[in-house]
Amino acid sequence: MGFIDSHMHTIFLHYSALEELAKNDYEAVVTLAYLPVPFSSPESLKDHFNHLVYEKTRLRRVGITALVGIGLHPRCIPKRLEIEKFLGVIEEFITVADVIGEIGLHVMNDLEVNVLRSQLKIAREHDKPAIIHTPRGKNKIKAIKLTLKIIKDVGISPELIVIDHVSTNPEILNILSREKVYIGFTIQVGKASVDDVIYAIKTHPQFSERILLNSDAGNEPSDYLSVAKTFEKLCEVIGRNVAYHCAIYNARIFFRI
Numbered sequence: 001m002g003f004i005d006s007h008m009h010t011i012f013l014h015y016s017a018l019e020e021l022a023k024n025d026y027e028a029v030v031t032l033a034y035l036p037v038p039f040s041s042p043e044s045l046k047d048h049f050n051h052l053v054y055e056k057t058r059l060r061r062v063g064i065t066a067l068v069g070i071g072l073h074p075r076c077i078p079k080r081l082e083i084e085k086f087l088g089v090i091e092e093f094i095t096v097a098d099v100i101g102e103i104g105l106h107v108m109n110d111l112e113v114n115v116l117r118s119q120l121k122i123a124r125e126h127d128k129p130a131i132i133h134t135p136r137g138k139n140k141i142k143a144i145k146l147t148l149k150i151i152k153d154v155g156i157s158p159e160l161i162v163i164d165h166v167s168t169n170p171e172i173l174n175i176l177s178r179e180k181v182y183i184g185f186t187i188q189v190g191k192a193s194v195d196d197v198i199y200a201i202k203t204h205p206q207f208s209e210r211i212l213l214n215s216d217a218g219n220e221p222s223d224y225l226s227v228a229k230t231f232e233k234l235c236e237v238i239g240r241n242v243a244y245h246c247a248i249y250n251a252r253i254f255f256r257i
């Protein structure tokens with residue numbers, strides 16, 4: 001048994017944090033593309049992707065498999081530069097990438113929509129799983145609806161998609177109950193709690209086959225051990241089988257590991 005954190009930004013984590021993950025039975029983490037600033041050139045995006053690929057070596061030193069996600073996070077999209085060149089960098093790195101992500105919508109303008117659509121086309125063409133960010137607050141429902149529409153337009157299989165940072169808003173749970181996408185719960189203050197995951201599973205038992213837990217540990221306050229801690233609480237409250245699915249098994253199926 002080994003935990004899998006389906007969404008992290010390990011470039012922000014100190015080596016001692018990686019050692020702690022290993023001590024707590026982590027088998028794999030998915031380390032995704034993201035910087036808290038827009039990229040100023042395609043070359044800087046390349047450097048970021050090379051840094052992410054290097055994370056495989058750093059994680060291997062502590063005995064953890066790193067799956068690397070490449071992509072343009074909506075908050076990293078440059079405003080005025082030719083976007084085609086940035087998409088070209090993603091194509092260039094596609095063979096070393098395990099995942100396309102973190103991608104998605106944040107403010108939902110035309111540029112973000114076009115960049116998301118283009119990246120989902122790349123994921124579809126190369127049969128790669130994609131991890132999709134959703135914004136906080138009341139924009140979340142709108143972003144999820146628009147994202148699902150783009151997924152259908154592009155024609156990518158929903159089984160290659162994680163809609164991430166899901167909340168327990170009843171409308172969101174209702175929408176997702178009609179879809180075949182995977183559901184990412186980020187256990188972090190301001191995103192979701194263990195009680196939210198329990199509520200979602202109790203109200204929609206079928207979600208236990210599709211939930212992926214993650215910490216989104218990176219540059220903001222987060223608990224990089226939150227998947228392991230959530231597993232323990234889920235074992236106590238709803239049982240080991242469901243906990244195992246959410247913290248390990250579903251991720252193995254989704255990421256094919």
Ligand SMILES: [Zn+2]
Nearest residue numbers: 007034102216
């Ligand atoms: Zn993230």
